[in-house]
Structure formats: structure tokens, C-alpha cells
Amino acid sequence: xxxxxxxxxxxxxxxxxxxxxxxxxxxxxxxxxxxxxxxxxxxxxxxxxxxxxxxxxxxxxxxxxxxxxxxxxxxxxxxxxxxxxxxxxxxxxxxxxxxxxxxxxxxxxxxxxxxxxxxxxxxxxxxxxxxxxxxxxxxxxxxxxxxxxxxxxxxxxxxxxxxxxxxxxxxxxxxxxxxxxxxxxxxxxxxxxxxxxxxxxxxxxxxxxxxxxxxxxxxxxxxxxxxxxxxxxxxxxxxxxxxxxxxxxxxxxxxxxxxxxxxxxxxxxxxxxxxxxxxxxxxxxxxxxxxxxxxxxxxxxxxxxxxxxxxxxxxxxxxxxxxxxxxxxxxxxxxxxxxxxxxxxxxxxxxxxxxxxxxxxxxxxxxxxxxxxxxxxxxxxxxxxxxxxxxxxxxxxxxxxxxxxxxxxxxxxxxxxxxxxxxxxxxxxxxxxxxxxxxxxxxxxxxxxxxxxxxxxxxxxxxxxxxxxxxxxxxxxxxxxxxxxxxxxxxxxxxxxxxxxxxxxxxxxxxxxxxxxxxxxxxxxxxxxxxxxxxxxxxxxxxxxxxxxxxxxxxxxxxxxxxxxxxxxxxxxxxxxxxxxxxxxxxxxxxxxxxxxxxxxxxxxxxxxxxxxxxxxxxxxxxxxxxxxxxxxxxxxxxxxxxxxxxxxxxxxxxxxxxxxxxxxxxxxxxxxxxxxxxxxxxxxxxxxxx
Numbered sequence: 285x286x287x288x289x290x291x292x293x294x295x296x297x298x299x300x301x302x303x304x305x306x307x308x309x310x311x312x313x314x315x316x317x318x319x320x321x322x323x324x325x326x327x328x329x330x331x332x333x334x335x336x337x338x339x340x341x342x343x344x345x346x347x348x349x350x351x352x353x354x355x356x357x358x359x360x361x362x363x364x365x366x367x368x369x370x371x372x373x374x375x376x377x378x379x380x381x382x383x384x385x386x387x388x389x390x391x392x393x394x395x396x397x398x399x400x401x402x403x404x405x406x407x408x409x410x411x412x413x414x415x416x417x418x419x420x421x422x423x424x425x426x427x428x429x430x431x432x433x434x435x436x437x438x439x440x441x442x443x444x445x446x447x448x449x450x451x452x453x454x455x456x457x458x459x460x461x462x463x464x465x466x467x468x469x470x471x472x473x474x475x476x477x478x479x480x481x482x483x484x485x486x487x488x489x490x491x492x493x494x495x496x497x498x499x500x501x502x503x504x505x506x507x508x509x510x511x512x513x514x515x516x517x518x519x520x521x522x523x524x525x526x527x528x529x530x531x532x533x534x535x536x537x538x539x540x541x542x543x544x545x546x547x548x549x550x551x552x553x554x555x556x557x558x559x560x561x562x563x564x565x566x567x568x569x570x571x572x573x574x575x576x577x578x579x580x581x582x583x584x585x586x587x588x589x590x591x592x593x594x595x596x597x598x599x600x601x602x603x604x605x606x607x608x609x610x611x612x613x614x615x616x617x618x619x620x621x622x623x624x625x626x627x628x629x630x631x632x633x634x635x636x637x638x639x640x641x642x643x644x645x646x647x648x649x650x651x652x653x654x655x656x657x658x659x660x661x662x663x664x665x666x667x668x669x670x671x672x673x674x675x676x677x678x679x680x681x682x683x684x685x686x687x688x689x690x691x692x693x694x695x696x697x698x699x700x701x702x703x704x705x706x707x708x709x710x711x712x713x714x715x716x717x718x719x720x721x722x723x724x725x726x727x728x729x730x731x732x733x734x735x736x737x738x739x740x741x742x743x744x745x746x747x748x749x750x751x752x753x754x755x756x757x758x759x760x761x762x763x764x765x766x767x768x769x770x771x772x773x774x775x776x777x778x779x780x781x782x783x784x785x786x787x788x789x790x791x792x793x794x795x796x797x798x799x800x801x802x803x804x805x806x807x808x809x810x811x812x813x814x815x816x817x818x819x820x821x822x823x824x825x826x827x828x829x830x831x832x833x834x835x836x837x838x839x840x841x842x843x844x845x846x847x848x849x850x851x852x853x854x855x856x857x858x859x860x861x862x863x864x865x866x867x868x869x870x871x872x873x874x875x876x877x878x879x880x881x882x883x884x885x886x887x888x889x890x891x892x893x894x895x896x897x898x899x900x901x902x903x904x905x906x907x908x909x910x911x912x913x914x915x916x917x918x919x920x921x922x923x924x925x926x927x928x929x930x931x932x933x934x935x936x937x938x939x940x941x942x943x944x945x946x947x948x949x950x951x952x953x954x955x956x957x958x959x960x961x962x963x964x965x966x967x968x969x970x971x972x973x974x975x
Contacts, residue, residue, distance in 0.1 A: 288368075288369070288372060289364075289365050289366070289367075289368035289369040289372065290365055291314065291352065291354045291365040291366050291368070291369040292368070292369035292372055292373065294352070294353060294354070295314075295352035295353060295354070295369070298373045298376045298377060300312065300350070300351075300352050301313070301352060301369065301370060301373040302330065302334075302370070302373050302374060302377050304377075304381075304399075304411045304412050304414075305412075306412065307340065307399075307410075307412055308340050308341070308342050309330060309331075309334060309336060309340050309341045309342065309399075309411075310342050310344055311326065311327065311330050311341060311342065311343050311344060311370065312344045312346075312350060312351045312352060313326055313343070313344075313346065313351065313352065313354065313366050313370065314346055314351050314352045314353055314354025314355065314357075314366065314599075314600070315346065315354055315357045315362040315365075315366045316345075316346045316357045316595075316596075316597060316599070316621045317343075317441060317621075317623055318357060318595075318597065318623075318626050318627050319623075319625075319626030319627075320362075320626070320878075320879060320938055321439050321441070321872070321875045321878060321879070322357070322362045322363070322366075323343040323440060323441065324437060324438075324439045324440045324441070324872060324875060325362075325363060325367065325871040325872045325875055326343065326362070326363075326366060326367060326370055327341040327343055327437075327440060328432045328433050328435075328437055328871055328872060329367050329370050329371050329374065329433060329871060330370050330374050331432045332371075332374070332431070332432040332433040333370070333371055333373075333374025333375050333377075333378055334374050334377060334378055334399070334411070335378065335396050335397065335398070335399070336398050336399045336411075337398050338432055338437055338440075340398070340399065343440065345620060345621045345622065346599050346620075346621040347599060347618065347619065347620040347621065348599050348600055348603045348614075348617070348618050348619050348620075349618050349620070351599070352369075353600045354366055354369075355598060355600070355601070356597045356598040356601060356700065357597045357598070358597055358598075358629065358630075358764060359731075359732055359838075359936070359939075360837065360838075360841055360842065360935070360936025360937065360938040360939045360940065361936055362936060363867075363871060363934045363935070363936055363937075364841075364933065364934060364935060364936055367871065367934055368933065368934075378396075381396075381401070381411050381414050382394065382396060382401065384414045384415065385401040385409060385414060388409065388414075389401075389403040389407060389409075391403050391404060399411040399412070433869070433871050433872075434869075434870060434871070434873070434928075434930065435872070435873075436872055436873050436874035436875070437872055439875070441623070451623055452577070452622070452623055452624060453580045453581065453582065453593060453594070453595050453622040453623065453624045454577065454580045454624065454655060456582060456593060456622055456653070457653075458582065458584070458651045458653075460649075460650045460651065461582070461650070461651045461652075461653050462491060462503045462504065462505060462647060462650050462651065462652050462653070463503070463504050463505070463506060463507040463509070463510040463652070463653050463654070464501055464502065464503050464504075464510060464639065464640060464643040464644075464652045464653065464654040465501060465502060465504075465510045465511065465513070465514035465654070465655075465657075466499070466500070466501035466514070466639050466643075466654070466660070466711070467500045467501060467514060467517050467518045467521060468659075468660055468663070468664055469498060469523060469714065470523055470525060470901075470902065471523075471525045471528070471901035471902040472528050472529060472759070472760070472901065472902055473525075473526060473528045474498070474523040474524065474525045475498060475523060475524045475717060476495075476497070476498040476500060476521060476522075476523055477522045477523060477524055478521075478522050479493075479495055479500060479517070479520055479521050479522075480520035480521075481493045481517070481520060482520070483516045483519075483520060484502060484513050484516045484517045484520065487504075487509060487512065487513045487516065488509070489504050489505040489506055489509035489513075490502060490503075490504050490509065490513050491503045491504055491505060491647060492643075492646045492647055493517065494642065494643050494646045496642065496715045497714060497715040497716060497717045498714040498715070498717045499642065499711050499714040499715045500517065500521060501514075501517075501639065501642070501643050502514060502517055502643075503643050503646065503647055503652055507653070507655075525901060527900035527901055528759065528900070528901070529759050529760070529898050529899070529900055529901065529902070530542075530759055531900075532569075532897060532898055532899070535567070535569060535670055536565075536567035536670075536672045536963065539567070539670060539671070539672040539693040539694065539755065540672055540693050540753075542693075542755050542756070542757060543755070543756040543757060544693065544753035544754055544755050544756055545753070545754045545756060546751065546752075546753050547751070547752050547753075547754070548749070548750075548751050549729050549733070549736050549739070549750045549751065549752055550729075550739075550740055550748055550749060550750035551748075551749050552747065552748045552749075553687070553746050553747030553748060554687075554747050555687075555747070555749065558678055559678075560676040560677055560678050560687075560689075561677055561678050561679045561784075561787070562675070562676070562677045562679075562780055562783055562784065562787070563674070563675070563676050564674070564675050564776070564779065564780055564783065564960070564962065565672065565673065565674045565675075565962060566672070566673045566674075566675075566772060566775060566776040566779065566962050566963070566964075567670070567671065567672045567673070567772075567962070567963045567964065568670060568671050568771065568772045568775075568890075568963075568964040568965075569670050569894075569895035569896060569964065569965070570667040570668065570669065570670045570760055570762070570895070570896035570898075571667060571668035571765055571890055571894055571895070571896065572662055572665065572667055572668075572894070572896055572905070572911055573627060573628060573629070573631040573632075573661075573665055573765065574661075574662065574894070574911060574913050575625035575626065575627060575631060575661065576625060577624060577625030577626075578625070578632070578655060578656040578657065578658060578660065578661040579595075579624070579625075579631060579632030579633050579635065579636035579655070579656040579660070579661060579665065580595065580624055580633075580636055580653070580654065580655045580656070581593065581594045581595075581633070581636040581637035581639070581640040581641075581653075581654055582594075582640060582651050582652065582653045582654070583637065583640035583641040583643070583644040583651065583652055583654075584644055584649075584650065584651035584652070585641075585644050585645050585648045585649070586648060586649050588612065588616060589616045589617070589618075590606060590610065590612065590616065590617045590618070590641060590644075591617075591618045591620075591651075592606065592617070592618070592619045592620070592637050592640070592641060593619075593620050593621075593622045594619060594620075594621065594622065594624075594633055594634070594636070594637040595621065595622060595623060595624025595625070595627070595633045596619065596621065596633045596634050596637060596701075597627065597629075597630070597633070597700075598700065598701070598702075599619040599620065599621050600619070601700060601701050601702040602619050602634050602637055602701050602702075603617045603618070603619045604701065604702040605634070605638075605701030605702045605708070605709060606619070606637070606638070606641055606701075608702070609638070609708065609709065609712050610641070610645075619637075628765060628766035628886065629668070629763065629764035629765040629766050629768075630666050630698075630699060630700050630763035630764045630765070631665050631666070632656055632660070632661060632664065632665035632666070632710075634700070634701050634709060635664070635665065635709050635710035635711065636654055636655075636656055637709075638709030638710060638711040638712060639654050639710070639711045640652050640653070640654040641711075642711045642715070658906070658907065658908075659906040659907070662903070662905060662906045662907065662910070662911050663902070663903040663905075663906045664710060664761075664903075666699055666724075666761050666762055666763035666764075666765075667760050667761065667762050667763075667765070667896055668697075668762065668763075668764075668765025668766075668768075668771075669694045669695040669696070669697060669724075669735065669762040669765075670694070670695070671692065671693065671694040671735060671769060671772045672692070672693040672694070673690065673691070673692050673693075673739075673772055673773060673776040674690070674691050675688070675689070675690050675776050675777065675780045676688075676689040676690075677689075677780055677784065679784060679787075679788075682788070683784060683787060683788025683789075683790070684784075684788075684798070684799065685743070685745050685784065685799070686745075686746055686747060687745070687746075687747040687748075688741060688745045688747070688748050688749075689748075689749040689750075689751075690739050690740075690741075690749070690750050690751070690773070690776070690777075691750075691751040691752075691753070692735045692736055692739060692750075692751070692752050692753065692769065692773070693735075693753045693755070694734075694735035694752075694753070694754065694755065694769065695723060695724055695735075695754065695755045695758050695762040696723055696724030696725045696726045696734060696735070696754055696755075696758075696762065696763075697724065697726060697727065697734030697735060697737075697762065697763065697764050697765075697768045697769065698724055698725045698726060698727055698734060698763060698764060699724035699725075699761060699762060699763035699764075700763060700764065705722065705725055706722065706724055706725055707722045707723075707724060707758075707761060708722075710761075722758075723754070723755060723756060723757065723758040724758065724761070724762050724763055725754075726752070726754055727768075732768070732838040732840075732841075733768070733769065733838070734764075734768050734769055735752055735754065735768070735769040736750055736752045736769055736773070737767070737768045737769040737770040737773065737838060738769065738770035738773045738774050738777070738835055738837065738838065738839065738943055739752075739769065739773045739777075740839055741777050741781075742800065742802065742805060742834070742835060742836050742839060743781070743796065743799035743800055744799045744800070744801055745799075760896070760898070760903070766883065766886065766938070766939050766942060767837070767883075767939040767942040767943055770835065770837065770838070770939070770942065770943040771887065771890065771942050771943055771946055772946075772964070773943065774833065774835045774942075774943025774944060774946065774947050775833075775891070775943065775946045775947045775950055775964070777835075777947070778832070778833045778834065778835075778943075778944070778947030778948075778950070778951060779947065779950055779951060779954070779960055779962075781795065781796060782831070782832070782951045782954060782960075783960065792832050792951070793809060793813050793818055793832055796809060796832070796834060797809060797810070802836070802843075804836075804843050804866050804927075804929070805834065805836055805843050807843075807864075807866065807927050808834070808843045808844060808845040808864040808865060808866050808927055809834050809845045809864075811845070811864035811925045811927055812832075812834075812845035812846060812847050812862055812863060812864035812925065813832070813845075813847065815847075815862050815864065815923055815925050816830075816847035816849075816860075816862035816923075818830075818832070818847060825851060827851045827852050827853055827956060828849065828850065828851050828859075828956060829849075829850050829851075829852065829952040829953055829954070829955035829956025829957070830847065830848070830849050830850075830952050830955055831847070831848050831850070831947070831948045831949060831950065831951025831952030831953070831954065831955055832845070832846070832847055832848075832947075832948055832951060833845070833846045833848070833943070833944035833945060833946070833947030833948035833949075833950075833951060834846070834944055834947075835940075835943045835944050835947075837936075837939055837940040837943070841935045841936055841940065842865060842866060842867045842868075842935040842936060842937055842940035843865065843866040843927075843940070844863060844864070844865045844866075844880065844940040844941045844943075844944045845863070845864045845865075845944060846861060846862065846863050846864075846884065846941065846944040846945045846947070846948040847860075847861070847862040847863075847948060848860070848861055848945065848948035848949045848951070848952040849861075849920075849952060850949060850952040850953055850956060851956070852953055852956040852957055852971070854968055855892075855967070855968055856892045856949070856953055856966045856971075857918070858888055858892070858918070858920045858949055858952075859920050859921075860920050860921050860922075860923075861884050861888075861920055861921075861922045861923070861945065861948070862922075862923045862925075863880055863881070863884060863922065863923070863924045863925065863941060863944075863945070864924075864925040864926075864927060865880050865924065865925070865926055865927065865937065865940060865941065866926075866927040866929060866935075867926070867929075867934060867935045867936070867937045867940070868929045868932040868933050868934045868935045869928070869929060869930050869931075869932060869933065869934045870926055870928045870930075870934070871934055873926055873928075875937075876924075876926055876937045877924045877926070879937040879938045879941075880924050880937055880940065880941045881922045881924055881941075883937075883938065883939060883940065883941035883942045883945070884922060884941045884942075884945040885914065885919055885922075886942065887941065887942040887943075887945035887946045887949075888914055888918075888919075888920075888945060888949065889913050889914035890942075890946065890964070890965065891945070891946040891949050891950065891964055891965055891966060892914065892949065892965055892966045892967070893912055893913060893914055893965055893967070894911065894912075894913060894965060895911075895964075895965055895967075896911065897910060897911070946964075949966070950964075950966070953966055953971075957971070957975065959974055959975055960974070961974045962974055
């Protein structure tokens with residue numbers, strides 16, 4: 285079992301994963317659909333292994349009442365872990381069913397097509413005629429592929445999205461369902477002094493007002509009543525407020541000087557004993573998920589048991605946190621995944637589940653449906669941490685790096701439910717009246733790291749030091765956001781690589797290739813450069829620039845290289861992106877392109893536009909006007925080249941393009957302006973400051 289997927293090692297029974305049922309193949313996985321198309325790719329793997337049409341495969345929503353516990357759907361690990369598990373389980377089922385059919389027919393090698401097994405003399409039976417006892421232990425050799433994997437099968441979830449079926453948790457309606465809303469504090473650390481409930485309780489349809497510490501909310505018979513009443517409830521609250529947030533305009537300085545836990549993560553070779561040739565510092569602001577659909581959950585207490593429906597990324601982990609919070613056995617809590625807005629890390633889904641559960645405790649026997657407001661979504665969901673990075677590099681006489689030191693300042697990137705020592709759910713924080721007092725933690729570097737993700741350059745550097753400073757205080761609650769620290773670390777590394785190449789008088793792509801030994805990395809760099817016709821200029825305009833970015837995500841996952849073409853006038857406009865990616869065996873080429881190009885567009889938005897704004901008391905960017913994201917007219921043409929490796933294990937595509945895209949855009953702006961921009965986003969304000 286040591287060589288199996290960690291998901292399968294933790295959940296070794298084949299019948300937990302796959303069940304032939306009445307002409308269909310039911311598949312349970314602990315990974316959830318977040319809009320990334322993962323269930324389609326996993327269904328392809330099962331269809332391939334069992335030799336059935338994909339139309340026979342039914343992907344069952346993850347639930348703690350029977351799905352394998354695969355942890356979080358995060359880190360671009362679903363295809364690596366769940367896909368590998370399902371490939372092995374499908375192989376076990378295939379071998380067992382074919383063996384049972386052979387015994388029944390009295391032959392050694394019957395044929396199978398779409399679940400129908402045929403003997404040489406023409407006798408047939410189906411998978412569904414065979415006994416479940418035919419399933420052997422996982423570990424048999426994998427069957428030859430049937431051609432489903434490697435093709436762009438249409439997404440299983442798209443028809444429902446297009447035709448408006450009630451597939452989203454926001455649309456879910458249960459018998460006797462009530463509707464909840466919560467009043468958030470007016471600022472970080474605000475304390476609720478008193479509440480006048482008179483006007484709220486007089487509203488027809490209001491069932492209950494719930495106050496517990498600084499948590500205050502209500503439950504109503506109809507959603508429109510809840511929306512009306514929550515404004516009255518907010519008006520009846522009196523709070524004590526004090527300023528608690530740093531100066532937004534001096535955020536990078538705050539990060540570098542705040543109390544922090546300093547950890548040396550990498551110390552290879554020797555420390556530099558000469559003055560560094562290049563010293564460069566970079567920063568990014570807090571970033572929001574900014575989902576168009578806001579967080580939502582349903583909860584119901586009945587006879588001491590809690591049922592929750594949530595678009596959480598980890599149903600078992602949310603169950604553990606709810607059981608701990610309400611002091612009940614985990615077996616008395618059931619969490620079922622229902623699709624919601626897409627997410628890119630730890631958003632407000634788990635917090636909404638906590639809100640719903642706390643409100644539902646006041647009305648046992650009736651489910652409570654809770655939706656966050658836009659202001660809640662942009663103001664209270666966990667943010668991607670603000671970060672600062674400084675790089676110091678010493679080069680030899682040929683201009684090649686002989687020493688590289690990278691130091692990072694950031695809050696932790698892991699504040700998910702049930703993570704040891706992490707902040708509890710938002711409702712529990714307010715219930716306890718101790719808002720945001722527990723700083724988020726960091727994943728270890730051997731699991732990809734958090735703020736130090738991709739802080740180790742993928743290039744040949746004989747002496748290397750990486751230091752992380754995790755802030756001991758957390759002004760704004762932070763957690764995982766797509767690519768974690770890789771967004772800024774790759775931006776910084778690739779900016780310095782361009783600077784070193786310029787100082788050495790060498791083409792940036794040739795400089796990278798000279799320092800890269802990994803043949804797969806070299807291949808994606810060459811593929812991106814070739815597709816973009818790197819040697820030529822994309823435009824003769826003086827405002828135009830072209831830049832390059834490369835990284836292997838987490839230094840162990842997918843490879844990605846990007847060429848960005850930009851024009852810089854009063855703002856940065858990206859005119860074209862050309863990407864090359866290696867994700868090993870490509871399960872669904874269209875799905876890979878969706879993920880890689882979606883990541884590139886999000887990186888474009890982060891790098892040129894997005895930033896959480898705040899004053900001394902609270903977040904001020906609580907609307908789309910205050911927190912704009914890149915608009916459709918600003919999305920450039922994108923070309924993606926897939927370097928397929930069918931003999932190598934599949935790697936996750938979801939987060940690989942963000943760092944290289946940000947870096948390519950930053951380097952293109954440097955090419956256009958003749959100066960590196962050190963502080964993100966690349967707004968006119970930051971451009972002018974750098975110039």
C-alpha cells in the first residue's frame with residue numbers, strides 16, 4: 285500500500301469508492317466540485333478503467349455519511365490523489381469482475397464493452413449480473429486505457445448550469461425551511477454592548493432573534509422578511525469600537541516590522557560573504573475571493589443531531605470543527621456537499637455553515653437557510669494574506685547566481701476548520717468575543733508551504749537560504765487563496781531573473797535555460813517562447829512590452845511558462861498571454877486549458893487590479909465599486925500549449941499558472957517602462973511610485 289495514492293491508503297476498501305448499481309457506476313470521492321471540472325475528469329478515469337461509457341458514471345456528492353475522507357479539495361491535488369485512487373480502484377473492480385465473468389463462462393479471457401462481458405461463444409452477461417464479492421484487493425495491474433482519458437469530454441455539470449437546474453445550495457429548499465441573516469460587527473474587534481430587539485420582533489414572519497456574545501442574527505419564515513428585518517436589527521445594535529488596523533498605505537512596512545515568528549526553511553551551501561549584486565523588495569496587498577455568488581449554507585438540529593449542507597472544500601474537516609464547537613460526537617454531525625459559487629481556497633463557505641448551525645440551534649427541527657450579503661462576502665471572508673518579499677542575489681563574473689537569499693513576511697495561509705491551532709469559524713469568534721485573535725498557521729514546506737510556496741527558485745543556485753516570518757498578530761483574518769505564496773514569490777524570483785539577465789546582457793529566456801537542468805521545465809519554457817515567437821516584438825508601440833515567467837508549482841507539481849504582451853499608458857493593459865504547461869498525463873485537455881487559462885485571468889486581475897482596502901477600523905472595499913475585478917473587455921486572447929506526458933502521472937493544473945502569469949506581466953511592464961514595479965497591484969499609483 286505504500287506506493288498507492290494517500291487517498292487510497294487512508295480509504296483502502298474498493299466498495300467505498302465504486303459501486304455498480306442498476307446499469308450505472310456510482311462513484312464516491314472525497315473531492316468536491318468547485319467549478320474546476322474535477323468530477324468530470326474523475327469520471328473519465330473510472331470510465332476508462334472499467335471500460336464503460338462515461339454516461340453510465342454517476343458522481344455522488346461528497347458527504348460524511350459514506351464518502352471516503354480525502355481531506356480538502358485544495359492544493360491542485362485532486363487528480364494526483366483522488367484520480368490515482370480511482371484509477372487503482374477501477375482496475376481492481378475490472379480485474380475482479382472480469383475474473384468472475386471468466387469463472388461463470390468457464391473461459392480465461394472474456395471481452396468487455398460498456399460493461400457487457402462476452403465469451404468467445406457469444407454468451408454475455410453484464411457487470412451488474414456479477415456478485416460484489418468479485419472485487420479483489422486493490423493493487424492489481426491497471427488495464428489498458430479505453431480512450432476516455434486524454435479526450436475533451438464535455439463537463440458533466442455544464443448542462444445543469446446552462447439550463448438553470450436547482451443544483452446550487454442557494455436554490456436548495458427543504459421542508460419547513462426557515463431563512464437566517466446575521467449582523468456583522470461594524471469593525472474588527474467591535475464589542476456588542478446592547479441590542480434593542482423591539483422593532484425586529486414586531487415584524488410579521490420573524491421567528492427568533494439569536495444573540496450569543498458578539499454574534500447577533502435572526503431567523504424568519506421567508507427570505508425577504510429576513511432581509512428586511514436584519515437591517516432593523518443592525519439599527520438596534522450598540523457597539524464599542526476602537527481602531528485596530530495598520531495604515532493601508534504603509535502595509536509593506538508594517539509586515540516587515542510587526543512581531544513575527546522567524547523560521548529558516550532552507551539553508552543550503554554557505555552564506556554570502558560578499559555584498560549582494562542585486563537586492564530587490566516586493567509586496568502585495570490582501571486579496572479577496574470576490575466570488576460573484578456569496579457564501580451559503582443550510583443547517584438543521586434535530587434530536588441532538590446536526591445536519592449541514594455546505595459548499596465547503598472539506599466536509600469531514602467542517603464536521604470535526606462543528607462537533608468540537610458544539611461539543612457533540614462527530615458521529616452526530618453530517619455534512620453534505622452541495623455546489624455553490626466557485627472558490628479558489630478557503631472562502632466563507634465554512635463560516636456560513638457555522639452561522640447557519642448557530643441560528644438553527646435556536647429553532648430545533650427546522651432547517652435554516654443562510655446566505656451572506658455582498659458586504660459580508662467582501663468584508664468578512666478570509667483574505668489571501670498581504671505579503672512582502674526581499675531577494676538578495678550574488679553573481680559570479682559570468683553574471684550567474686552563486687548565492688540566493690529570499691525572506692518573506694506574511695500572516696499564515698492556513699485558517700481552515702479543524703487545522704490545529706487555527707482560528708475557529710467566524711460565528712465562534714464573535715460568540716467568544718475574541719475576534720481574530722489566533723493567527724493562521726502555515727503548511728510545512730514538504731507539503732508545498734504557505735508563504736514560502738515557490739520561494740525556492742527552480743534554477744541552479746549553489747547556495748540558497750529561505751527565511752519565513754509569520755506574523756504573530758493578524759489584523760485581517762487570512763487563509764488559503766489560490767497558489768498561496770507562489771503568486772508573489774514567483775513574481776519576485778522572475779523579476780530578479782530578468783534583472784540578472786539584463787545585467788549580464790543575455791536574453792531572459794536564454795538566461796533561464798542556462799540555469800535550468802530539469803528537462804520538463806526546459807520543454808515548457810521552449811514551448812511558450814516558440815508559440816509566442818519570443819524573438820520578435822509583438823508591437824512597435826513605445827508603450828508595448830513583453831515579459832516572461834516560469835515556475836514549477838510547489839517545486840513538485842505542474843510546470844508552466846508564460847509570455848505576456850502588454851501596453852502601458854495610464855494603466856496596464858495585457859494584450860496577449862501565451863502559456864505552455866506540463867501536467868503529466870492529460871486526463872481532459874479542455875479541462876486543463878480551462879484551469880490554466882482561468883488561473884491566468886485571475887492572476888491578471890490580482891496583478892493589475894485587485895486589493896482589499898481598509899481604514900483604521902475595518903475593510904472599506906465591500907462592494908464591486910470598492911473591490912473591482914478584471915472585466916470581460918480586459919481579458920486578452922490566450923493561447924495554451926499542453927506538453928502532454930502520457931507515460932507520467934497526472935499533476936494538478938488549477939494553480940500552476942498564477943505565479944508565472946503575474947511574473948510575465950510584471951516583466952512585460954518592466955520592458956515597457958524600463959523599471960521594475962515592486963508593489964502589486966500594477967495600478968497607476970504604484971507605477972508612479974516605482975518610477
